[in-house]
Amino acid sequence: MIQDYLPFLIPIIALELILALTALIHIFRHRSFRFANRFIWIAIVLFVQIIGPIIYFAIGRGEDS
Amino acid sequence: MNGFTAFFKKELLEAIRNYRVLILFSVTAIFGMMSPLTAKMMPDILANVGVEGMVLKIPEPTFIDAFTQFFKNFSQMGTVVLLLVFGGLLSQDLAKGTLIIPLSKGLSRHAVILAKYASALTLWTLSYALATLINYGYTLYFFQTISVSHLFFSLFCLWLFGAFLLAFLLLASVVTRGAFGGLLVTAAGLGILLICQAIFRMDPFNPLKLVSENVALLTGKAAFDQLLNTAWSTCALILSTLILAMMLFKKKSI
Numbered sequence: 001m002i003q004d005y006l007p008f009l010i011p012i013i014a015l016e017l018i019l020a021l022t023a024l025i026h027i028f029r030h031r032s033f034r035f036a037n038r039f040i041w042i043a044i045v046l047f048v049q050i051i052g053p054i055i056y057f058a059i060g061r062g063e064d065s
Numbered sequence: 066m067n068g069f070t071a072f073f074k075k076e077l078l079e080a081i082r083n084y085r086v087l088i089l090f091s092v093t094a095i096f097g098m099m100s101p102l103t104a105k106m107m108p109d110i111l112a113n114v115g116v117e118g119m120v121l122k123i124p125e126p127t128f129i130d131a132f133t134q135f136f137k138n139f140s141q142m143g144t145v146v147l148l149l150v151f152g153g154l155l156s157q158d159l160a161k162g163t164l165i166i167p168l169s170k171g172l173s174r175h176a177v178i179l180a181k182y183a184s185a186l187t188l189w190t191l192s193y194a195l196a197t198l199i200n201y202g203y204t205l206y207f208f209q210t211i212s213v214s215h216l217f218f219s220l221f222c223l224w225l226f227g228a229f230l231l232a233f234l235l236l237a238s239v240v241t242r243g244a245f246g247g248l249l250v251t252a253a254g255l256g257i258l259l260i261c262q263a264i265f266r267m268d269p270f271n272p273l274k275l276v277s278e279n280v281a282l283l284t285g286k287a288a289f290d291q292l293l294n295t296a297w298s299t300c301a302l303i304l305s306t307l308i309l310a311m312m313l314f315k316k317k318s319i
């Protein structure tokens with residue numbers, strides 16, 4: 001049954017992965033965050049689907065130096 | 066090149082570098098793909114979690130279900146995403162003081178508000194159009210037929226609500242201080258609108274009606290004329306919100 005829908009699921013999963021990866025790369029390249037620390041943000045980005053990376057970019061991101 | 070176009074370009078560039086464009090477009094694309102898929106898969110999902118000795122009778126899903134999912138996703142998650150992505154649109158500039166230099170160099174304050182609104186509206190329109198096209202294509206593929214009246218108007222109502230939300234966010238950011246003031250006030254404003262709708266039944270002019278009646282409009286259960294009135298009043302509301310924001314921003318000390 002899942003095989004029937006696989007071609008349609010892959011783009012969705014790919015987009016979610018892109019979001020999470022962008023956020024992860026950003027986390028690793030920056031030292032300061034507005035709230036919390038690196039490990040909490042990694043957990044949020046990886047385990048909260050879709051909304052996790054958005055929350056990170058919206059409120060968690062520190063200043064670009 | 067006048068102040069408006071220059072600032073508008075700067076806003077779009079900032080949106081790209083801030084990951085706003087990436088987030089908005091990928092999330093709306095996900096919604097566009099997910100909604101018809103969820104509608105199509107629902108019987109299979111329910112069949113797999115079926116409890117022993119219980120027979121679930123589920124009607125064959127139709128394209129209406131796909132649009133139900135689409136409107137549900139956008140009016141709930143979509144609103145949250147839109148607010149989070151554009152939450153710092155003006156607040157962050159005010160909190161960091163990055164507007165002081167362009168304003169002292171002669172950029173008009175009205176241009177700031179208008180360019181910010183125009184850039185946010187452009188991004189919202191493009192991403193929403195993308196989601197709608199994907200959703201339409203997928204629905205056409207899964208369910209073959211889409212025959213319904215008022216589909217465009219129903220989709221337009223959701224877009225208009227997004228436009229209203231952005232205007233309100235700008236006004237809230239002008240009024241408040243701090244990086245998250247606008248976001249919080251807008252969330253509170255949405256809460257008040259919800260209460261108005263649920264308890265006081267202030268229906269005819271409530272913009273929330275635009276996102277709660279979409280499916281009813283598609284199935285013919287909601288009156289087109291009534292919703293058209295709400296759409297017009299929301300347009301007027303957006304205009305007055307913007308004008309108020311410009312007037313207040315003119316007096317604000319930065």
